[in-house]
Each structure stands twice: as C-alpha cells, then as structure tokens.
Amino acid sequence: MEYQKKKKQRSVWERKWIQRRKLHGAYNALSRELRMEDPSQLRNFIRMSAEDFEELSSWIAPMFQKMDTNMRQAISVGERLMLTLRFLATGDSYASLSYLFRIPANTICGIVPEVCQALSDVLQEKGFLKVLKILLQFTTYYDLLFKYFLN
Numbered sequence: 001m002e003y004q005k006k007k008k009q010r011s012v013w014e015r016k017w018i019q020r021r022k023l024h025g026a027y028n029a030l031s032r033e034l035r036m037e038d039p040s041q042l043r044n045f046i047r048m049s050a051e052d053f054e055e056l057s058s059w060i061a062p063m064f065q066k067m068d069t070n071m072r073q074a075i076s077v078g079e080r081l082m083l084t085l086r087f088l089a090t091g092d093s094y095a096s097l098s099y100l101f102r103i104p105a106n107t108i109c110g111i112v113p114e115v116c117q118a119l120s121d122v123l124q125e126k127g128f129l130k131v132l133k134i135l136l137q138f139t140t141y142y143d144l145l146f147k148y149f150l151n
Contacts, residue, residue, distance in 0.1 A: 025102040026086075027079040046082055047089045057081050059126070060118040075103060075111065084110065084115035 022028050034042035035050055037052035046053055057078050083101050087108075088093065094105040094112075103111070123129050 022073065024072050025079070026100045027076070027082050027144045031082060048085070053078075053081070053085075056119075059122045060115065063121075064114075075107070079114050080111050084112050084119075087112050088116075106150070 031042060031045070039050060043049055047054070060081065061077045064077045064080060066076075077096060079101065083097060083103065086100070087094075087097060092100075094108040097103070097108055098105040101108075120129070
C-alpha cells in the first residue's frame with residue numbers, strides 16, 4: 001500500500017494582529033511617539049540617538065531592499081535594525097519581541113543574524129571595528145606565545 005503525504009494547508013497566511021504591524025508595531029507607533037514626545041526615552045529604547053539610528057539604517061539599507069507583495073508588506077530596514085538593536089540590548093526572547101514588533105518569531109529568527117552580519121560588515125568597512133580586529137590579532141599572538149613558553 002502506498003502512502004501519500006498530505007500537504008498541510010495553512011489555516012492563516014498571516015495572523016490578523018501581525019497584519020496591523022504598520023499601525024501598532026513598536027517601530028511605527030512607539031518609536032514615532034517617542035521621537036516626537038520624549039527623545040531621551042527613544043534613546044533608551046534603541047540605545048542610541050535617533051540621528052545615529054538613521055545613519056546606521058542608511059548604511060545597511062542597500063543590503064535589505066525588500067519589496068511588498070500582494071500577500072503582505074515587507075519589513076523595512078528601520079524595523080529590522082530596531083528589532084535587532086532591541087534584541088542585543090535586552091536579550092528578550094524572539095517570542096517576546098514578536099509581540100512588541102508584530103513580526104512572527106520565526107521571521108525574527110532570520111532577521112537578527114542577517115542584520116548582525118550586515119552591521120559587522122558595514123562597521124568593518126567604515127573602520128569602526130579596526131580596534132577589535134587588532135585586539136583579536138594581539139590575543140591570538142599572546143595565546144601562541146603563552147603556549148610556547150608554557151610547554
């Protein structure tokens with residue numbers, strides 16, 4: 001007897017509350033309010049000034065040119081960056097961030113590493129991570145010397 005795998009039908013393409021991301025998500029609603037009413041709290045939320053956030057966002061934007069489809073809206077570069085910065089600053093779970101930003105946790109699972117890699121690439125390119133690179137080289141050199149003299 002031959003068994004056929006049944007293709008599981010999706011009951012919902014995108015949950016209704018996630019579809020309201022542009023209206024109620026942290027990036028569009030909360031950050032806009034904080035930017036207008038209380039910039040110091042925005043700085044606390046994203047751990048940098050709004051100007052620095054915009055500049056950093058413009059640096060990584062070419063790496064994340066996504067387009068809206070008929071089924072759903074693309075997640076903007078600003079949303080991706082703010083989500084990642086919030087994750088790095090707080091260590092919140094992807095599930096927790098999904099409620100705040102109204103982005104599914106499985107999508108966040110892909111966004112955070114992508115943005116971290118983009119940040120690493122662009123900051124190295126701009127020369128911000130040279131000190132880190134030198135420190136890593138020094139540490140490797142020190143480890144080799146230490147092992148040589150220890151044996």
